[in-house]
Amino acid sequence: MLMSFFKRGAVAAVALAGLTTAAFAQMELKIMAPAAPGGGWDGTARSMQQALTAAGIAKSVQVTNVTGAGGTIGLAQLIGAKGDGHQLMVNGFVMVGAILLNKSPVNLTQTTPIARLTAEALVIVVPTDSPIKNAKDLADRVKADPAKVTWAGGSAGGADHILAALFAEAAGGDPKKINYIPFSGGGEALAAMLGGRVTAGISGYGEFEGQIKAGKLRVVGVSASKRLENAPDAPTLKEGGVNLELLNWRSVVAPPGLSDAQKKDLSGAVEKMVKSKEWAEILKARGWDDAYLASAEFDAFLKNETTRVEKVMKDVGLVK
Amino acid sequence: MDTLLSLANGFSVAFEPSKLLFCLIGVFLGTAVGVLPGIGPALTVALLLPVTFKLDPAGSLIMFAGIYYGGMYGGSTTAILLNAPGESASLATALEGSKMAKAGRGGPALATAAIGSFVAGLIATIGLAFLAPWLVELAVKFGPWDYFALMIVAFVTVSATFGDSPLRGLTSLFLGMLLGLIGIDKLTGQARLTFGVPELLNGVEVTTLAVGLFAVGEALYVASKRWREPEEIIPIKGSLWMNKQDWKRSWAPWLRGTAFGFPIGALPAGGAEVPTFLSYSTEKKLCKYPEEFGKGAIEGVAGPEAANNASAAGTLVPLLTLGLPTSATAAIMLAGFQQYGLNPGPLLFAEKPDLVWGLIASLFVANVMLVILNLPLIGLWVRLLAIPQPWLYAGILVFATMGTLAVNPSPVELGMLFGFGYLGYLMRRYDYPVAPMVVGLILGPMAEAQLRRALQISLGDPMILLENPISATLLGIAFIALVAPFVMKGLNKFKAAED
Missing domain, CATH: 3.40.190.150 (Bordetella uptake gene, domain 1)
Structure with missing residues (x-):
């Protein structure tokens, strides 16, 4: 000893x-x-x-x-x-x-x-083969029935969860009805995204970066006021018609x-x-x-x- | 062939003198912190991160990997010698290991743990080098329903730790699951059973329960019957080293343990605990001397130890190929990668082949260094058992207390440790097995969260558990494992009646 x-x-x-x-x-x-x-x-x-x-x-x-x-x-x-x-x-x-x-x-x-x-902006992503192409598509789905859109992200009550709720609200859906599935750490959520089992995923850009660049995930929107420096191709949520901004500071x-x-x-x-x-x-x-x-x-x-x-x-x- | 060539390149990196030195420092630190309950590899790497900022990335990552592997080696030492599993992954090791140590066979127990870890680490690292891209495809296909089914298999196998009475075993298991309900519910964020104590919001720490029940409970129990029927600890009986019989009984469990540990470790939510339980119960079923289980069977040390080391290599699969950290240490290693502007993931193998393959090659080197470092230490460690009993157990109490406080310096945590210690004493006194309780605390919350996630994704349809091939197969295995013993018993009775 x-x-x-x-x-x-x-x-x-x-x-x-x-x-x-x-x-x-x-x-x-x-x-x-x-x-x-x-x-x-x-x-x-x-x-x-x-x-x-x-x-x-x-x-x-x-x-x-x-x-x-x-x-x-x-x-x-x-x-x-x-x-x-x-x-x-x-x-x-x-x-x-x-x-x-x-x-x-x-x-x-x-x-x-x-x-x-x-501060770090969050991104909302979907699997590449998802029919959802942009923030508007996702907003339409959420508006139609928020309970049928499954979200994967970090812990309950964290920044990811709050963004999902704000998104539902901005899209005109009832935030109380969102089907948000908290995973422990971005890792597990990422696996759920890659497996194509949930509609959309939320995390900091860094956590999804590798998969986005490898073409496995598509960015629906970034929660910042302007596009990210290291991801100039990814549109902001605002560009997609969803008036929403949130920074994980x-x-x-x-x-x-x-x-x-x-x-x-x-x-x-x-x-x-x-x-x-x-x-x-x-x-x-x-x-x-x-x-x-x-x-x-x-x-x-x-x-x-x-x-x-x-x-x-x-x-x-x-x-x- | 490409893989072999890349690996050969990797070795040329790993054999640079500076890299060898980093690797040596890593395994040395790893072994040291593995032996101490409380300070784990995760904390050590976190402490070293700012220091290594200016160092060469490959060197420091090699050092971190050495710490990780070393920590897995060191964890078995206290589990075997002091019956104090410092981390949940060495819980299964403590079951048989501590019994062996008391019977004077601490040397062979430590040796089979060290060599088993070596064999498992070697095979699993080969697996990492050759199977990683393929394995990871499979791993991300594992959905919450599959995890739930895996937990059910693990639950069924827990019965191996029940001892003689299933009723007492189940009581202990359910107590553990009850403790598992305490804290913030992962899926809704609401507090459960916390009674307004903020320290309880994070739930009961597995190590606190394990150290309380095992180490503190045992110390109290031994003290309580010291004057009536003193228990004898034999420091060394027979050879310090493994004999021929030990080798014969160890090699197959090593391989089977690796087969459980590596793939489950590679699953994003697999962890190191489940494969050790699966390995323990498999060895108990297959062992030629089942009566020795519970009294110190070497298979019960060899299998789980191989499993937990193989799972450490498994964790590196999603980390390197996807950038998915699946354990606390892996998460900090990811931070380590990022501090050098490296993003583990599909592109890393293509962009920085030297670094990735150098890291994989140095895992082989670390493994060899660890076994060389650890085997001579065995002789030193077992001498701990020659310390007179009152001193030894007093030492264990001090050690357990310090370890718990090092993780979480709070009076509530300390209170829990000794509360669990007293409970552990009572359970021993009235002959209830303590291991199922810890297993319940580990598996209960995992199974609950995965089942609820599965149902949330399927929008409430339970058929999702049977519709997916992996989960359906696993549930089938669990069902067979559960009913087979009863069917066999019935058949035997039937036969007996015919005679």
Whole structure:
């Protein structure tokens, strides 16, 4: 057992070796990813760690994972750390829904919003041999009978689910009747799509990219305001006549009860990071779109999104 | 021939000194974290991701794959020696492995696990190299109804873990399925049986239940009867190594385990648990010494261990060919690919043949390194059992607690661990088998979600289960496996009456 402790130390040492490159940085930060390692929030937290230290903005950054309940357990911990100016938590669109769905006793208005960082448009796809050619065809089907259109996507109440509901609404169907099938992770949903068993699938563009390029899936519409840079052939939903926009955004928030100076320090550090070339490199490599909004604008945006998601979740019957 | 040529090219990449070094670091770390309950390969790769950002992509991916394979090797060690399966895939290994260890046969148990993993890893990696494109076509054809039918087959085979009383076995199984209902319902997002405790929203962690029932329960049970009828642990009896008989009894289970593990691992929702259960019950049925099952039969270690390693190679099939991650580690490896701007999928084999084939070739290398690294360690590991009992079990309790807290630092989780531990003690005391409960927790929620997905897709028509050839066949197998023993019994009675 002693051996294994030693080895565990070695793992940590290897991990730490990468973090101590900046000599003259000031801040020591803790970034919490309120999810298990490997997901989008975790990836964002670790990318921030990498950019903050490599650009010399922070002396050390520690990433912690607090799993559970769509991130609301992590959120409760963050809110408990009132007044701590050295902590950040990654969150995003999905957490807005999870808070409502889990009837969480804490919510995002209790945090100090720091910045919106990235955003990813979702795509709606169909198998290549499907008779549905564009967003209008799909909208017609949904309007005719929403229950007969099967949707495959990520977890219940997540961004994919909400897009399906908004689509039904925009098409003139009853969002309460949509037949949405949540799969664990995009992987299984992708298999269901390739097997041609569901009418349409929803996910981030990146997850379907390989199959779209290989000609197995066809893009019906992208949920952004304009076409994606890396997929100029894929039309937006708006072009297809469905007036709908939705971005799966990610952001960082800090504990409540910060002094103005603390708040300024944290937003300053994040702003510096967003403008660093290290961050730009990471965004490029990961295929994330920069969607930076500074503290005040993000605060307003967050309030807007919360109202919107709340309405959709009530329409779909996820929240009473 | 193309495949052979590409593979030869791959080996020339894998044998570059720097790649060999990455591979060695990978398997070393993998074995270490596999031995520790709590820290798994997924977390390790996640920790290393930012560090490897600037490294050469092929090298770091080779290291990640080494960690993944190594983790599967290391997982069996605690299951066998301490009866503490650190991950759900080594649950079946613990059943017979820990009994062997107590009888002084920990050496052969660890050896058959290591060599079985080697054989399975080797065959499955060959399968990955040659069958991947074909297998993946088949795998995406697997619909929710087929998964449901596969779960039903697995459920039927659980009876192998029941021990003497089917009634007690079923009680234990249903308790596990009840626990499986706790948490957010995957299909509607609504909370079930959480009683307002937010920590319960994610459901009961399989490892918490397994470590609680197995390790903590056992420690309490041993402590409770220490003064009355102390149980004797024999550290080493006979050879530390496998004898001729052990080899003879191990090779077929290795191959059968691989045959279960690789294809099921390649299914997008197949996982590593189902093939280990299937392997365990198959070996129990086929074994020439069925009376040894439950007392430490080497087949019960050899089969499941081969199955869980083969499934690890299976997971790489959808990852490399479709970009589908089907396990937590695979998901992080996918993030690893993406950090280098590589998108696994149909195009990767064409665009980056060096990288893909180099990775596959280094899996062979990793396998060889692992067996060389692990076999000499066996002698060291079994000495753990020579530690006096009170110390050993106290150590297990500390270890189990730390492992659970490392995964999820919350008082509720710790409370659950010891709650399950006490339950495990009671079940042992009143002679209820504990394994079916864990199996119920694993299979119950999977079967439920797949059945409901199937019905949602068919718009509520249950015939979908019988209309599809794969699910119909699997359900047929399950039905035969269920009724055959009764029919045979009836026939025997009939014959006896005639005499």
